[in-house]
Amino acid sequence: VLISMFYGSCPAACPLLISDLKHIVATIPEATRAELRVLLVSFDPDGDNVAHLQELITAHGVDQSRWTMARTDPDRVRELAAVLGIKYRKLPDGSFNHSSVVTLLDREGRITSRLEGLKQPPDPIVAALGALAKR
Numbered sequence: 616v617l618i619s620m621f622y623g624s625c626p627a628a629c630p631l632l633i634s635d636l637k638h639i640v641a642t643i644p645e646a647t648r649a650e651l652r653v654l655l656v657s658f659d660p661d662g663d664n665v666a667h668l669q670e671l672i673t674a675h676g677v678d679q680s681r682w683t684m685a686r687t688d689p690d691r692v693r694e695l696a697a698v699l700g701i702k703y704r705k706l707p708d709g710s711f712n713h714s715s716v717v718t719l720l721d722r723e724g725r726i727t728s729r730l731e732g733l734k735q736p737p738d739p740i741v742a743a744l745g746a747l748a749k750r
Contacts (some may be wrong), residue, residue, distance in 0.1 A: 616653045616720040617740070620701050622659040622711050623671050623684075629731045632715050633675050635748045638683075639717070639737040642726075647748040656695055658703050658711045660686040700729070719743050 617636060621629040632703065636653055655661035656664070663671075666683040696703055703713035719728040719740050728743035 616654055616724075617717055618654045618656070618699065618720060619715070619717045620656050620658055620682075620699065620703070622657050622713075623663040623667050624659070624709075625694070625711070628733060629711070630675075631716055631718070633677070633728075635733060635737075636717060637675075637677065639740055640670075642737055642741055643744050646682075647744050650748070651681065651744065653677070655682070656683045656692070657684070657686045658692055658696070658705075658713060658734060660673075660688060662709070681745065699726075719747075721747055 617639065619636065621628070621634060622688055623633055633655070636655075640648060640651065640653065643722075657668070663686050665686070668686065672679055672682060695701075699716060700719050701714050701716050703711050705711055715733050716733065717730040717740065718726055721727045728739050729746065730737065730740055
């Protein structure tokens, strides 16, 4: 599972993050890609209701059988962000200041690789996916 956090009304970083994830998925061999899932969890459970998340899936043209955009309560958002090492804070205008991190989890849910920042070469994630596929 490739997992990251975002918010749907983000004007810049989150669309780039989704683009980066799409690039990573397109880079890996089809056999590995078939087993890969992508999970994006919203920082903004109030603004990102289920209908809005579905609109985003459609707007970004991602494969709904492999991609999930989810929301949860604020306490779980904080907990997940802490586990993934993602820093965020809500700004007075309702937007979020946040780090962009993509984390690869193995089949047991263990963190095996991370990319920090946008537009980074996906080599560490792709190599880790290759190693996991050989297991």
